[in-house]
Amino acid sequence: MAQEVEVSSVSRQEIALRLPKLTIEDGVWPNPNDKLDRRAEIENLTPVLLNAQAPLVLGLEAPWGGGKSTFIRLWQQFLTCNGYVSLSLNVWESDFCDDPLLPLLSVLDDWLSEQREEGAAGKAWQKAKKLAPCLIRASAVAAVKAGTFGALDFDKAVEGAIASSAGEVTGNIVDSFKSKESTLRAFKDLLTSALEALPGEQPNLIIFIDELDRCRPSYAIELLERIKHLFDIDRLVFVLAINREQLGMSLQGVYGSNFDGENYLRRFVDLDYQLRVPSVRGYVEAQLSLPDIQQRFEGNQSLQKEFNWLIETFVWLSERFNYQLRAINQLILRLRLIIRSIPDKHSLTPQILTALLVLRDANPTLYVRFRSDLRCVNEVIMYLLGRKYDEGVFSKAFPVVAGILVGALSEEDGYNHELFRYWCDLRDRFEQQDERYKVAERIRTIAAREDGWDGAKLIQLVFNRVELVEKINATV
Template sequence: MSDDIVDFNWKEPVLCAEGTELFPRDTLDRARYASFLHNYLAINAIDGGYVLNLNAKWGSGKTYFINRWMESIKDRHPVVYIDAWKQDYSDDPMLTVISSLINALSEQLPAENETLANITEKSARFIKAAAPALLKGLVKKAVGLNLDDIKVEGELKNDDKFISDTLSESAAAVAQCLVKDHNDKLQSVNYLRNEIKALITAVIAHQQGALKAPAFIFIDELDRCRPSYAVEMLEVVKHFFELDNIAFIVATDTEQLQHAVKAVYGEGFDAQTYLGRFFRRRYSLTELSRYEFVSHISESKVTYNPNWKEFVPSLAELDDFTRVVSIVADRFRLSLRETEQLMDKFIAVLSNTTKTLNPYLLLVLFVIRDKHFSLYNEWVEATNKDHDFSHFISSIGYFIDVFPISYQDETGFVPKVVTLTKVLNFDLRLNELLAEMNRMCSNWKPRDRSGFINQLGDRYQKSTSYREQLDCNRQEQLLNLSASKIDYINWVELAVSFDK
């Protein structure tokens, strides 16, 4: 493989000097996308620069992707990271880009470097010209007050000629200053464009061959910024900094960015075509499945508790936790953000109880409490153990697939689909799940409970079907779970109080 072609290996985590984890291992196989993009940009940004839109929906690992990419190339190329959202207090995106570039690149040069001294002087002139806009932005961010909206109340009296003349002269002087500041700023920008190219060259030269062009500039969180600021930032990058040997990677949820553009130009505005003007190409990271998304979070944030094996269906390993959450999220077509919220609620309950429970039921109750409250309320209020919920389910408006349960001798009943011939499946439809658990976790009189267990025993003894015998065991296990209907209701009401 040529030395100029990289093939990133992110299979192992990156540790900092203290031994703590800086970046986890790449469980989503994103390294191959970063390698592909890097090799492409390293060639195509040499002449005329390159502005790439890295499009990824929320939850697709966008920030991890660009930070791990930066970590992989910091010893090969000059690298700059700009968090646009953290700096949108400024009314001047030009200032954000210039200061970020200068600060990041300057750290790689000694203070006495001549190029650094030149650019420091010229950037000071630019910042002086931009200071009024920056001050207004800081005031607005801090106190919510727009200085442009402040007006002096009342009118000048006719006989206040001296004051009137003085204000007229002051206004003319202010106008001249504003024109001069504007011209100074434009002149400084033109200087700075050339000086930034020189600064990149100086950084590469100072590293004595360790670094090479192009420089990689990553702009993140632009879709979270104020709409006007986001649009102006794109204008700045496109018109002023599309320079030789600079690759800009603007990471966004492009759909959200289009909403920002429409907020500025109107709902009927063709935001997609407009944004296309700013980027040479758009590259979209593939959206994760809910299983991949939950698995990625579980690996780093969930500590498996062996007591979860006692649940029905059993969470016999961490992968069962991942599956039960992702299955419920799939059935109700949750977004990745909603899936993460569902997972947070589930973890919150599991960390607050030692009772045994049905994980499918708890997760379903979370969802229908938020999205189909009439169905949730019907389940909460149901007192008849044979209550049928099919009428309320039919009003949901879309098909909800079964909730899979498989039986394996080693682990018992688990929440997964297994296609092996020796494995039996006990899939439940939503109505069956709600009705069965309404029966099992409601209050039982001791005599009625004993009678139900005896019925299961009789069915087991008379049946010649191994599957039916296992189903009798499954129902008895559900009946013996320690969580009551009141417990499920309390857990749901507690957990849904988390802000969305």
């Protein structure tokens, strides 16, 4: 088959292949780019946490890829726009540290070091920093000295004392705390005084902890223990963005398969909030509205119809396979790579392109078999449908995808007639007003290729396009 050599105008443009992060504009609320309408959740949660009796830890729960990081960024935007201070730490980016206390202190230092040292809050923080080495693992002092968190100007005498006693520190991190109770109490008192730097109308400081469930299990556990035993002070609220199931499995990796990770987490989390999962359709429509995708479908009514089919097929199959937001992002990334490779004047056939991308992702074995032998097309169709034909309702994209796949069989080999007859017989089992009759008739009509399209050539072309990204393990 002839290879496409024309280069599309879209592919010549420089675009970022990763889906762009939500744009945050200083001083703007609500965020005009909040396509998932998180505004109400954020505005309702904020007064609860700002006015809660602290210390408090809230677990912000959502599945992996459920939008927790974006929610935190929006929440911080809202707080900033309303004159509140909040801090944020992505612990996955800092789990190379020996002790999670270091990045926590660094985040606090970024804010509190802006306070005037002659003021009460500034003086308290400077004293608290000098006590910090007594609370940090001896093995972590070298990292501080090397400048990993150079903003923390530790007292050298204390640093030396801790470093020289490295061999004397035994047991877990909580045992180490207990051996230095007076230092711990002094640090908490000083940090409490430092929180007086909060704006006059702000009762509590909210610290967001993101990506906890992606950290090394031991690091996640130590961070939770640090928060519970060192930062349990007035006016301090932590929001932990977690996938409880994933984090529980990580804890089992440390403590064993019989360990009850969920009960363990209850020791650290006071309140739980389940982040609302956005509708698949709303999310897909938002992500497919990216400029490089939109540009491809602008211009005439026919291209707009292709775009509508792309959305319908993407929504149907995302719901069928229960894709979370991150999985949808990965598929859209692959789709964007393919779109960039297709010449401007060529049809995308978005229904089949999406269906085969999903098939290769969800069942690579069936995809390979279908690629080599189109006679298993009915197995592919029923797999994509996800249930018996007699059950339930159908996405309007289903008969289009099924009809094109059946029509792609070669008449010369005699396969098309056999499967075409199958859908005729299936149609005749139902009354004409029955939806199943209408769907089977639609499949039969499309498979008959009454518009004269070359189904065999089309399906091979789509296979080639899908396999452009076959070796790309996209992570977003």
